Amino acid sequence: MLRMSVITGTFIRGAEPMIQNHKQALRIGMIGYGFMGRTHSNAYRQVSQFFDLPIRPVLQAVCGRDRAKTEAFSQNWGYASFETDWRAVVDRDDIDAVDICVPNDRHGEIAIAAARAGKAILCEKPLAMDVSEGQRMVDAVEKAGVANTVWYNYRRVPGVTLAHRLIQAGRLGRVFHYRASFLQDWTISESLPQGGAALWRLDAAAAGSGVTGDLLAHCIDTALWLNGSIERVSAMTETFIKARKHQETGEVRAVTIDDACAFLARFGNGSLGVFESTRYARGHKAGYGFEINGADMSLRWDLENLHRLEVFDHSDASITRGWHTVHVSDHGGDHPYMEKWWVPGLQIGYEHTFIHHVADFLAAYARGEPCHPTFRDALATQRICDAVLTSARQESWESIAK
Secondary structure, three states: OOOOOOEEEEEEEEOOOOOOOEEEEEEEEEOOOHHHHHHHHHHHHHHHHOOOEEEEEEEEEEEEEOHHHHHHHHHHHHOOOEEHHHHHHHOOOOOEEEOOOOHHHHHHHHHHHHHHHEEEEOOOOOOOHHHHHHHHHHHHHHHHHOOEEEEEEEOOHHHHHHHHHHOOOOOOOOOEEEEEEEEEOOOOOOOOOOOOOOOOHOHHHHOOOOOOHHHHHHHHHHHHHHOEEEEEEEEEEEEEOOEEEEEOOEEEEEOOOEEEEEEEEOOOOEEEEEEEEEEEOOOOOEEEEEEEOOOEEEEEHHHOOOOEEEEOOOOOOOOOOEEEEEEEOOOOOOOHHHHHHHHHOOOOOOOHHHHHHHHHHHHHHHOOOOOOOOOOHHHHHHHHHHHHHHHHHOOOOOEOOO
């Protein structure tokens, strides 16, 4: 049964959410209920079943502009209440953390308001529309002293986390090359509209950019985590279909996002980088992968085969030396996160990366420590995205501002 508070206008279920144990609750107010809203909601519901944490998330409220759809979402996922104005979520005393799952053009306003209200913040990527807005968001969370993180979830694929551990242990030696690509094919049709629900990523007013902010941002975040800072970039972009009908107005408008982007990079450690992303690579659906080449070892990983990490170890002097595949599923701590799941040999999937992120956030929150990537970490990615787009426009090498 649903009732509306005559004081606040909040739509509330007939009973308070059941308290399952004595652990401290972190009451979540999620703004947005699309694809990312589903992945985040699933993570909040699952994390306490698999990770022993001092804090448990509580699905306190979800917010969306469409009342009927928001109510249906709240019922399906078990939220205690729902709102139709994000400001109501931020203002509520029974919300401890705000999760931002809306188009990119809304991130800044919501995050800054949530920080001023003293809420912890979990924000979808990319952080902002541009560096200027991102800096204001960083300033707001740091001034308020609130916990914050950005959902660059691929860091928490066990194979990627294992790659990070090998690199941090010095197993690769001096790094010479880093290459990454994120390939899709879902926008090839000229009849596909731009803008509106589900297609806002094709509208620069809502997204800020195309594949650079959507796909390459993932590649860049992972690269910074694995291989360190990027100092300079040289890029090119292309918009293959110049005009599309807008889904909401029916008006044919110029397409101003980048459909494809490729750029060269120089890392701070002296290595060279090559990055590519497109939504016009027929046959590729979520083709994100990277390879990193060091003097002593090379590593290779592919999202569409995410449970495997490919390794070439030059120290192997046997006659079978060569690339080999590690099935990242063992227990005992050697393979990140996997002891929380099934028996060795059974793999996990995309949705588990968000569960891992929530687990790490809650553990860090309990310790009073940052959960990376923080807003400041994500601002570094934003600086590179902005420099890539500037480089493509000006056909120049661009240095990354510190």
